[in-house]
Amino acid sequence: MSAPPEIVAFHLGIVVRSIEAVTDRYGRMFGIDRWQERPPMEGVQARVAYGGREGLGIALELIEPYPGSPGQMTEFLEARGEGVQHIGLWTPDLRASLQAAVDEGGRLVAGPYEVRGSTVVQVELPPGAPPPRQLAFVEVGAGTMRFELVGPPADEGLRAWLKDYEAIINPPPWQRRP
Numbered sequence: 001m002s003a004p005p006e007i008v009a010f011h012l013g014i015v016v017r018s019i020e021a022v023t024d025r026y027g028r029m030f031g032i033d034r035w036q037e038r039p040p041m042e043g044v045q046a047r048v049a050y051g052g053r054e055g056l057g058i059a060l061e062l063i064e065p066y067p068g069s070p071g072q073m074t075e076f077l078e079a080r081g082e083g084v085q086h087i088g089l090w091t092p093d094l095r096a097s098l099q100a101a102v103d104e105g106g107r108l109v110a111g112p113y114e115v116r117g118s119t120v121v122q123v124e125l126p127p128g129a130p131p132p133r134q135l136a137f138v139e140v141g142a143g144t145m146r147f148e149l150v151g152p153p154a155d156e157g158l159r160a161w162l163k164d165y166e167a168i169i170n171p172p173p174w175q176r177r178p
Contacts, residue, residue, distance in 0.1 A: 006091075006092060006173065007089045007090065007091045007097060007149070008089065008090045008170070008172060008173055009058060009087055009088070009089055009090075009170075010058060010059060010088055010089070010090050010150075010169060010170045010171075010172070011050070011058060011059040011060065011061045011087075011088035011169070012058060012059075012060055012061065012084050012086075012087060012088070013061045013063060013084065013085050013086040013087070013088060013148060014060060014061065014062055014063065014082070014083065014084050014085065015063050015064075015065065015073050015076050015077050015082060015083065015085045016062050016063065016064050016082050017064065017077070017082060018064060019037065019047055019049050019062050019064045022062055022082075023035045023049065023051060023062065026051065026060065030053075030056075031053055032051050032052060032053050032056065032060065033053050034051060034052055034053055034164045034167050034168050035049050035050070035051040036049060036050055036051075036161075036162055036163060036164065036168070037049040038050070038161065039161070045065060045066050045069035045070065045071045045073070045074065046063045046064055046065040046066060046069065046071075046073050046074075047063075047064040047066070048061060048062065048063050048064075049061075049062045050062075050158075050162060050168050050169070051168060052164075052167060052168035052169070053167065053168075054167055057170060058170060059088075059168050059169050059170065061088065063085070065077055072085075072109060072137065072146075073085065084145070085146060086137060086145065086146040086147060086148045087145060087146075087147055087148070088147075088148045088150055089147055089148065089149055089150065090150055090151075090155070090172035090173070091149050091150065091151050092151065092152065092172070092173070092174055093151065094134055094135070094136065094149055094150075094151030097149045097151070098136055098138065098149060101138045101140065101147075101149070102138075104140075105140075106138045106139065106140045107138065107139045107140075108136060108137070108138060109137040109138065109139045109146060134150070134151045134152065134153065134154050135148055135149060135150045135151070135154055136148070136149050137149075152172070152174065155171065155172050155174075155175055159175075
């Protein structure tokens with residue numbers, strides 16, 4: 001078995017029915033005052049918004065599946081209702097993290113190029129692919145939690161569109177400023 005590389009939790013992926021209702025409620029309950037919705041992306045079958053506030057320590061990723069869309073987020077919402085679907089982990093070496101998870105009995109659930117019935121994880125980016133594509137979902141077989149392993153250069157993609165990046169996202173160790 002190979003030792004997993006250093007990983008750091010940076011977000012909770014929460015599947016919701018309405019981004020607006022949840023951002024309003026979390027704002028009133030927890031003072032989460034910074035939210036930004038990601039522009040629609042090819043292949044993403046949901047609205048996605050990131051939120052946080054100074055000192056929260058972990059970002060919240062709200063995922064509202066488009067009605068009738070296929071995929072793991074819709075399946076989660078239909079089977080379990082709203083709730084935490086995954087924990088996002090930064091990893092400096094996606095390939096090594098995936099190998100360590102699989103060596104220990106983890107199962108790849110979905111990568112950025114998902115074909116229903118088969119899991120495809122794109123570890124090496126094709127020319128011209130946007131940075132956020134270097135990630136994969138892993139089911140570890142303990143509990144119902146999934147983990148989203150996110151490697152570089154995905155952090156660059158988040159930083160490029162998220163105007164309050166430093167206030168919302170706990171940057172990966174390789175991007176932290178002293």
